[in-house]
Amino acid sequence: MNDHRRKSPFPDHRDPREHSGRSRLPFDAVLTDLDGVIRFYDMSDVAELERAAGLPEGATAEVAFAPETDLPLMLGRIGKSEWADAIAAGLARGHGLAPARGRELGIALADSKFWADQTVVGLLRRARARVRVSIVTNATPWLDDDLALLGLNSLVDDVVSSAVLGVVKPDRRIYEVAAERVGAAVDRCLFVDDRQENVDAAVALGMTGVLYxxxxxxxAALGPVLG
Structure with a gap:
């Protein structure tokens, strides 16, 4: 069973930034999504395989990120191999693709190249000098490996992964856990995401929301922190 009850990175909610003028700031923590904000993907290899298989571009992603295929992965209930099998089954149902070809596409999508937007990384590093920063993401079980490949292990104070917690955005619990683990009240959090429903859920809890x-x-949102 997944257990989110990790020890807080801030014992007794104390942190060196406590005495750096945080009380004068409009928020004490930045909670940010990963994909679509910090990380972006290169889907060219998948598109090439789709063309070779006679599929429309984007067909694999449409199957892969449908809730019935994607949700078990984001909840940490399946791994990469099982996800590829589920994608292959979906491509077989929807496009008549042979299972082996569909699995090849599923693996290619799971292994797509990615990069971090260095402008966003720089902004978050500057913000972290004055407030706590956490990644809050609907993630795959191999998120830690991806963050290491991106060189982002030291970018944030904490990472809240749906695959570890067993809860996905926009469920309110993932926001509450994220705020608790950085020692911030929900109404003192800035939440950044590229999906409107995720921002709306954060705002409903009392957070300040930014649709990225x-x-x-x-x-612009970090202006008061960046000074």
Whole structure:
């Protein structure tokens, strides 16, 4: 069973930033999504395989990220191999693709190249000098490996992964756990995400929400912290 009850990175909610003027800031913590805000994918290899298989571009992602295929992965109930099998089954049902070809596409999607937007990384590093920063993401079970590949292990104070917690956004519990683990009241959190429903859920809890579209959105929201 997944257990989110990890020891807080801030014993007794104390942190060196406690005495750096945080009380004058509009928020004490930044909770940010990963994909679509910090991390982005190169889907060219998948698109090439789709063309070779006679599929429309994007067909694999449409199957892979449908709730019935995607949710068990985000909840940590299946791994990469099982996800690829589920994608293959969906492509067989929807497009008549042979299982072996569908599985190849599923693995290619799971192993897609990715990169971090260095402008966003820089903004978060600057913000972390004054407030706590946490990644809150609907993630795969191999998230830690991905963060290491991106060189982001030291970017944030905490990471809340749906695959570990067993709860996905926009369930209110993932937001509450994220705030608790960085020692911030929910109404003192800035939440950043590229999906409106996730931002709306955070705002309903009392957080300040930012719908992310470009780095300027984040920079504007962080203005009081960046000084």
């Amino acid at each position: 579209r470009r780095p300027d959105d984040l920079e």
